[in-house]
Amino acid sequence: MLRTRVIPCLQLIDESLVKTVKFGKHSYIGDPINTVRIFNELEVDELCFLDIRATVEKRPPNFKILHEIADECFMPLSYGGGVRDAATAKKILSIGFEKILLNTVIFETPSLVTEIANYSGNQSIIGSIDVKKNLFGKYQVYSHDGTKKQEVDPVKWAMQLESLGVGELLITSMDKDGTWSGFDVELIKKISNAVTVPVIANGGAGSIHHIEEAVKQGNASAVCLGSMVVYQQKEMGVLVNFPDRDNLQSTLIHEKN
Amino acid sequence: MSDKVSETYRICTRCIYDTKVPKIAFDENGVCNYCKMIDDLKSQYHTGTPAGEEKFAEIVEQIRKDGKGKKYDCVVGVSGGTDSSYMIVKAVEWGLRPLAVHYDNTWNTAIATENIRKILGKLKVDLYTHVVDNKESDDIFRSFFLANVPEIDGPTDIALAETMYRAAAKYKVKYVLEGHSFIAEGVSPLSTAYVDGGYIRNIHEKFGKIRMKTFPNMTFAAFMKWILFFRIKKIRPLWYINYSKQEAKVMLMKDYGWQDYGGHHLENRMTAFNHSIYFPQKFKIDQRNNTLSAVVRAGLKTREAAIEEYKTPPHIEPELVEYFKKRLGFSDEEYTAIMNGPRKNFRDYKTYKKRFERLRPLFFLLAKANLVPMSFYIKYTSKSEI
Amino acid sequence: MIIIVDYGMGNLGSVANMFKKVGAQAKVSSDLEEINKASKILLPGVGAFDTAMNRINDAGMNEVLNYKALKEKVPVLGICLGMQLLTAGSEEGVLPGLGWINAKTYNFSGRINNELKIPHMGWNIAEIEQNTAITKRYQGEIRFYFVHSYFVQVDDESNSMMKTNYGLTFDSAIVKDNIFGAQFHPEKSHKFGMTLFENFAKI
Numbered sequence: 129m130l131r132t133r134v135i136p137c138l139q140l141i142d143e144s145l146v147k148t149v150k151f152g153k154h155s156y157i158g159d160p161i162n163t164v165r166i167f168n169e170l171e172v173d174e175l176c177f178l179d180i181r182a183t184v185e186k187r188p189p190n191f192k193i194l195h196e197i198a199d200e201c202f203m204p205l206s207y208g209g210g211v212r213d214a215a216t217a218k219k220i221l222s223i224g225f226e227k228i229l230l231n232t233v234i235f236e237t238p239s240l241v242t243e244i245a246n247y248s249g250n251q252s253i254i255g256s257i258d259v260k261k262n263l264f265g266k267y268q269v270y271s272h273d274g275t276k277k278q279e280v281d282p283v284k285w286a287m288q289l290e291s292l293g294v295g296e297l298l299i300t301s302m303d304k305d306g307t308w309s310g311f312d313v314e315l316i317k318k319i320s321n322a323v324t325v326p327v328i329a330n331g332g333a334g335s336i337h338h339i340e341e342a343v344k345q346g347n348a349s350a351v352c353l354g355s356m357v358v359y360q361q362k363e364m365g366v367l368v369n370f371p372d373r374d375n376l377q378s379t380l381i382h383e384k385n
Numbered sequence: 386m387s388d389k390v391s392e393t394y395r396i397c398t399r400c401i402y403d404t405k406v407p408k409i410a411f412d413e414n415g416v417c418n419y420c421k422m423i424d425d426l427k428s429q430y431h432t433g434t435p436a437g438e439e440k441f442a443e444i445v446e447q448i449r450k451d452g453k454g455k456k457y458d459c460v461v462g463v464s465g466g467t468d469s470s471y472m473i474v475k476a477v478e479w480g481l482r483p484l485a486v487h488y489d490n491t492w493n494t495a496i497a498t499e500n501i502r503k504i505l506g507k508l509k510v511d512l513y514t515h516v517v518d519n520k521e522s523d524d525i526f527r528s529f530f531l532a533n534v535p536e537i538d539g540p541t542d543i544a545l546a547e548t549m550y551r552a553a554a555k556y557k558v559k560y561v562l563e564g565h566s567f568i569a570e571g572v573s574p575l576s577t578a579y580v581d582g583g584y585i586r587n588i589h590e591k592f593g594k595i596r597m598k599t600f601p602n603m604t605f606a607a608f609m610k611w612i613l614f615f616r617i618k619k620i621r622p623l624w625y626i627n628y629s630k631q632e633a634k635v636m637l638m639k640d641y642g643w644q645d646y647g648g649h650h651l652e653n654r655m656t657a658f659n660h661s662i663y664f665p666q667k668f669k670i671d672q673r674n675n676t677l678s679a680v681v682r683a684g685l686k687t688r689e690a691a692i693e694e695y696k697t698p699p700h701i702e703p704e705l706v707e708y709f710k711k712r713l714g715f716s717d718e719e720y721t722a723i724m725n726g727p728r729k730n731f732r733d734y735k736t737y738k739k740r741f742e743r744l745r746p747l748f749f750l751l752a753k754a755n756l757v758p759m760s761f762y763i764k765y766t767s768k769s770e771i
Numbered sequence: 772m773i774i775i776v777d778y779g780m781g782n783l784g785s786v787a788n789m790f791k792k793v794g795a796q797a798k799v800s801s802d803l804e805e806i807n808k809a810s811k812i813l814l815p816g817v818g819a820f821d822t823a824m825n826r827i828n829d830a831g832m833n834e835v836l837n838y839k840a841l842k843e844k845v846p847v848l849g850i851c852l853g854m855q856l857l858t859a860g861s862e863e864g865v866l867p868g869l870g871w872i873n874a875k876t877y878n879f880s881g882r883i884n885n886e887l888k889i890p891h892m893g894w895n896i897a898e899i900e901q902n903t904a905i906t907k908r909y910q911g912e913i914r915f916y917f918v919h920s921y922f923v924q925v926d927d928e929s930n931s932m933m934k935t936n937y938g939l940t941f942d943s944a945i946v947k948d949n950i951f952g953a954q955f956h957p958e959k960s961h962k963f964g965m966t967l968f969e970n971f972a973k974i
Contacts, residue, residue: 133893144518156599159491159519161712169495171961173894173916202789202961204916224785226918226959249818251890251918295890326888349888360505365487365514368495369502 132343132380133350136167136357136370137176137330140209143193147358148180149306151258151274157358157366160193164200166368167357174204176229176298176352182210183232184273189220198224208256208298214243221248229298231256232271234289235278241292251296254328255289257282259315260302267315274302286319286327296326298352304332306355308362311338316346328352334362336371340379400571400678401691405670407576408769419572422763423682426567426624429759433568433627441625445479448560448620457484459560459620460553462545463505463512465497465652468564468623470504470643471633475622476562477508483562485512486552488545488601490655491519496644497652504641513555515548518599525585525600526655527713528592533729535668538659539580540600547582547601550611559617566623567760569630571679575764577670579731579738582608587735605737618755631685654702658709661699667724673699741765773797773972774809776836778826780852781815785958793965795972806835811845811974816852820876820921821864823852833869840871844949846974847871848905854945854952855923863921872947874925883938890920897933897943897955905951905970906932913963915943915955923954 138160139146145157157163160177167175177197179189189210198205201224208229211217217228217240230253233240244253258270259282269278269285278285286297299319301312311329320327326349329342333353342348353371360367396403398415410418431437452458461476461483463469476483485505505512529537549561582603589597611617637643646652665671677691686694710720731738741748745766752762775786775797783799790797790813797813800806814836816823827833840847849857858868861876868876879889896914899906922941925931932951933944945952951971957964 131894143520156516156518158489158516159522162491162493162519166493166495166498168961170499198784199788202785202792202959202964204918204956204959221782222784224782224788226782251892251920295892324888326892350893360502360512360514365512366489366516367487367502367512367514368493368498 135174135176135352137352137354140179141181151302161196163368164197170370172370176206179209180273194223217244227252227254229254229256235271238292245293250293253294254296254298255294256298258300258302283318283322286323290323290325298328298330301331307332308334311342313341313346316348320347336375400681401674402678407574422572423567430624437625451559455557457556457558458482459562460484460486460549460558461562462486462549463501465500467634470637472564485510486549487514488548489516490522490541492653492655494652496646500643513552521595521600523713524593524595528588531592532588533727535577536580538656540585543580543603544601547603553617554615561619563621565621566628569679571675576730581737584731584736612756619758658705661701773811774806775799775813777801780818780823786815789958789968793969803835812847814849814853820861821866824866847950848971849952854954857952871950872930872945873927874923876921876923878921887938891937892918895935897935899933900931903946904974905967907970915960915963917955
């Protein structure tokens with residue numbers, strides 16, 4: 129029996145933790161290391177860190193902070209943001225992270241996926257896809273922290289990443305990001321049905337009910353939580369937290385065996 | 386009352402403050418001036434008597450009236466600790482509609498955030514938080530450490546006070562409730578517990594490197610603005626009514642799943658460092674005598690038992706020193722140098738103290754009107770500096 | 772001194788970190804002399820079976836490891852791929868493993884329900900089959916973080932320490948005298964992993 133993974137997804141700008149809304153305005157959340165300590169104490173299953181401006185600001189990941197994070201954490205960690213070559217990926221994995229997220233770089237250098245997979249295995253790579261609906265409700269893929277539109281259909285792109293060898297896919301709805309209104313279940317379902325690798329839903333979680341929807345209707349294998357784990361409630365103050373284990377447990381056990 | 390160290394070592398015959406406590410003096414019965422201050426406050430506020438309860442009931446009524454038509458009628462600062470958690474539970478019980486306010490100095494422990502979450506969740510109370518940029522927060526802590534003064538946690542207190550005022554002003558609320566209890570906590574000597582916005586600014590100017598942008602400092606002007614222009618009042622319910630910290634903890638644990646963290650203020654790592662390491666090791670002061678004296682005065686422990694307990698060393702969280710050094714960027718040598726360095730206090734820096742003293746008559750009126758706490762008037766505006 | 776064997780594969784930093792956290796003296800090393808002097812050995816591993824065996828053999832580590840485990844009988848703990856190396860061999864490769872425990876490593880693919888993704892990745896429950904020095908102080912439900920595409924099954928039930936279910940039941944921890952294996956990642960399983968490491972350090 130495997131419980132669906134529920135992963136706090138923390139956004140970094142520089143050395144600070146922030147939270148964005150719809151990939152736009154962001155608010156300051158706090159010190160990343162202290163927040164990690166709290167999640168450690170809360171015994172969450174896994175953590176994901178995204179340095180959301182690294183690529184557009186053309187800078188490498190902040191290894192100092194990553195070291196400190198890895199030193200504090202005794203659970204699986206994944207990192208994304210500004211990973212442009214295999215050397216950087218290897219360095220991050222050796223610091224103590226289990227997985228790397230790749231997004232923008234795959235459009236430019238698809239072979240990077242294979243290169244990293246050969247070194248550390250497919251399960252160490254998460255293909256990250258940011259998706260936004262256009263005026264007519266059609267899904268479009270974006271890169272560069274949601275600033276550059278790519279001319280490829282999300283489902284096709286997901287299948288492409290799978291064939292390149294990613295171990296999982298992180299699908300982020302830019303429209304839902306930071307809104308507490310639920311995941312884009314339709315988007316998640318479309319992609320889950322088209323690939324065999326696990327799909328992680330991201331963007332929009334506001335309650336355990338939303339998590340349930342993403343898993344049971346969207347067929348997500350895992351979900352990321354953003355605003356839910358750093359704010360007390362929608363539009364209220366910062367408070368690092370994690371949904372109650374028992375509630376998650378009863379909602380999310382896989383029954384397939 | 387002189388500044389000279391007493392020739393012989395004495396302990397108050399009533400509590401356990403001794404001649405190591407700054408500015409202590411004893412009357413003909415050997416009872417210290419701090420005990421006297423508490424007695425004065427107690428009779429002024431009729432603490433724990435029907436008169437006190439009645440006075441408080443009037444205040445609650447007034448808060449409710451003034452809050453009509455507004456989203457919240459009062460603001461309550463929360464830290465995850467016993468006093469503030471108890472305060473918010475009672476506020477709801479008294480029929481008030483509080484807004485909980487938290488100042489996050491980025492050194493919180495999970496126990497603190499979990500306690501806040503559980504209590505506010507069950508009571509369905511909204512939370513307003515101000516999070517300071519962690520680099521700024523650390524720069525200010527660093528400055529205080531480099532300044533060799535005891536009040537390393539002082540900035541947090543001022544920041545919380547300022548944050549509560551800002552939250553109150555935002556929602557047009559006129560009352561801030563604080564869970565301070567002189568009965569349960571005693572009174573800290575000013576020499577080791579002085580804090581104001583000018584003090585913070587001066588120390589930061591001297592030792593800080595990062596500009597203060599997100600840190601909510603309370604300048605004198607801001608202070609005056611909140612109390613004279615916005616006329617926001619500070620109410621301390623536990624000065625009027627009975628309060629037992631032990632009973633409060635039991636209730637919180639039972640009804641809210643609140644977790645005790647074993648000691649006054651240990652829900653935040655900076656406070657923990659301050660109380661268990663910084664004060665005892667650098668200033669040779671163990672602040673547990675505050676609470677222990679209070680407990681003795683309240684008759685909950687014998688003076689002898691308290692003195693015995695006081696002799697045992699305080700609990701120290703392992704790795705706390707390492708965390709402190711690493712996070713604030715001090716090498717082992719730098720850290721040891723400061724810990725063994727000179728002991729300074731607020732008199733060595735520029736503060737608002739003289740200004741407070743000059744405005745003593747004004748602050749008397751403000752204290753009577755609950756616009757500043759009476760303990761502020763007594764300690765900060767008096768030249769005797771108790 | 773616990774020596775964490777460095778043959779170039781595995782998340783050694785995290786393992787070392789966790790030993791430090793539980794207060795045990797541990798050191799990462801590829802030096803044959805140091806391994807020879809070890810009081811206990813931790814065999815990590817992430818990646819492919821054959822690649823690992825090749826590196827161990829090429830570095831000459833297999834001899835000293837065999838000596839320490841089978842002759843001197845110091846406590847040895849193999850984790851993740853490290854546990855698979857303790858078996859006779861794996862369907863992932865062609866080379867024999869260290870063969871210290873009578874067990875084999877098999878492929879999940881083709882043996883489990885199509886709907887279950889491979890690798891087995893995430894937190895799963897382990898049932899203790901047999902109490903040993905490293906299962907002390909475990910109470911109630913215990914879970915660990917797993918990431919693997921191949922699983923181990925012992926030939927003889929007396930070597931099974933813990934079992935886990937993922938499409939089928941496999942041995943998530945194995946034991947033979949002084950030799951222990953854990954398929955999951957204790958260094959990534961916070962309090963559950965810490966208990967295991969602490970127990971191992973205290974042997």
